[in-house]
Amino acid sequence: MEKAFLILLFFIFGSIIGSFLNVVIYRIPRGKSIKKPAFSFCPECGEKIKWYDNIPLLSYFILRGRCRYCKGKISIRYPFVEFLTGIASVMAFLKTGLSYDYIFTFGFISLMIAITFIDIDFRIIPDELNLIGFIMGIVYSAIKSNLVESLLGSLIGAGFLWGIAYIYLRFRGIEGLGMGDVKMMAFVGAYTGWFGALFTIFVGSFIGAVAGIIGAYLSKSEEKGKFEIPFGPFLSFAAIIYIFFGDIIKNWYLGGIM
Structure with missing residues (x-):
């Protein structure tokens, strides 16, 4: 009761x-x-x-x-x-x-919700939200004595996604990812560490790709070449999955390759 x-x-x-x-x-x-x-x-x-x-x-x-x-x-x-x-x-x-974990966990999800709907409407992820999230992640990691993992997660998350964006722009000549997505991964990595950042990118990309294929198929034929979807919601969804099940996922994966 x-x-x-x-x-x-x-x-x-x-x-x-x-x-x-x-x-x-x-x-x-x-x-x-x-x-x-x-x-x-x-x-x-x-x-x-x-x-x-x-x-x-x-x-x-x-x-x-x-x-x-x-x-x-x-x-x-x-x-x-x-x-x-x-x-x-x-x-x-x-x-x-x-516990204090509730504050940071709920704060993380709340920011993901805001980012998702803003990105859906405007195709942007505001710097203010990414900065707040990054600071919260760093503070949370410092409290848990996990600051190095947090900084590494931010670096790998943002760096990996920036590399993808750079390669896409270089070879396709168009911007495939916005810098808001890159900054968002610095925020996510601060919370989840390097493994969680990579999980978020790969799982978010997979779900986004499936949604993109379905959306392009359902769209009008003359618009298929121009069909675009925001990446932020898929990154958010994958990040939330990791926030709740990250320990299980990481132990299963790393245990399976050792």
């Missing part, structure tokens, strides 16, 4: 953070401050949203997905991000328990 209550609390906390992530996702790529205005507003009419219309998950369904003032449609993405972040909070709690 006590654990069920804690799970509910962590879900509520996560959904509140998810509401903040919606602000981050909307404002940062548009060059807007996340501090000012200090209140949420309707993107259609600009009207200030009252606190009782801004309760995570509940308000969306109470208002039936419409702004109270202009009746403009509110994207289902807002409650989805809140729900997703609530689930992420619970998963982080179940993995780490009540």
